[in-house]
Amino acid sequence: MNTKSLLIDTATSLFQQKGYKNVGLNEILKACNVTKGALYHHFPNGKEELLITCLQGLNEAITTDIEAIFNRYPSAEDAILSMIDKLVHSFEQNGTIIGYTFSSIVSEMATMSEPVRTACNALYENLQHLYCKKLLTNGYSDESASAMALLLTASIEGAMMLCLTQKSAKPLKTVAALLPSILKVNN
Amino acid sequence: MNTKSLLIDTATSLFQQKGYKNVGLNEILKACNVTKGALYHHFPNGKEELLITCLQGLNEAITTDIEAIFNRYPSAEDAILSMIDKLVHSFEQNGTIIGYTFSSIVSEMATMSEPVRTACNALYENLQHLYCKKLLTNGYSDESASAMALLLTASIEGAMMLCLTQKSAKPLKTVAALLPSILKVNN
């Protein structure tokens, strides 16, 4: 893998786990054995530019991943439950946030940097768009699909935060257990 | 107000708005005209001790506040909607997180400091306990009340993050609009 991709991959993982400010450039550089000179060659605007590139990469990766899952399950309920299940497993394996959540970055940076806020917003909008599309194929109306997509995004992200504070995947599982009846309500 | 309370109030507000790492000691000190010597007299263990004290104070303030709202509305639905409404208004007025959300702190610190994680966890558990109690008086079973309390906590906290990235209170309003039917599902 080339240096730039290596930097992005390493930084993405660290940012997701520990947030933005908690990860120093030196930590990223050491983790992937790249020097400061190389980093500033690829990202002239430094750390923040690296973060935004990470968020954009994450956006593409998440889209690919979720679309693959959604294509396997015709039913929106099955599809979403399978997606959460994947989230639960990765949390239980790694003990940290990986995958479709980036709450650490959002809540830390949304009020601090406008370009980062925009990148985070694009990510959430894409996520909601994917959910929305799936719900529409399952007979939801335009407005109830979009409202439900927002609720899904919010409750999954919120549950992830509870998982972090509880050091347990239980909150995510509880939300998953409630979803079937909630999904039926608005359809 | 005495110096210690002043420090706690100022720091609580700044931490909620900008997170932990984004707020330097100097910023807190300057905002309330207190010197470093005074801070370290009251909080010998420095910034992290101050944060934990803030979280504990927040816990009490939130309990008082929510209990007051809940006492005004016998119906769980009315009570929770009124609570969210208060959140919406304070977001629209201030443009930042104030009140019952502390996602910035949680997601930033849960993986970094065990004492802070514990304090955040206590906060969420208290929140869920309050919701749970209210739902129980409205005829929910033990288990469906506790599951619903978790969903409420997660979806409100998640919606707050979407409000931050969208710079709009709409996500919180959408969640509020969906709540009535969701609350009916499990009761």
Next chain:
DNA sequence: GTCTATAATATGATAGAC
């Protein structure tokens, strides 16, 4: 209990050789 001055360190960023 509060003040100022200072320490020790870590941060992001830059310059210039190769």
Next chain:
DNA sequence: GTCTATCATATTATAGAC
């Protein structure tokens, strides 16, 4: 494109006078 050495600054924390 990558390296090392260095800079300027901000961070938390401490010491000691009052």
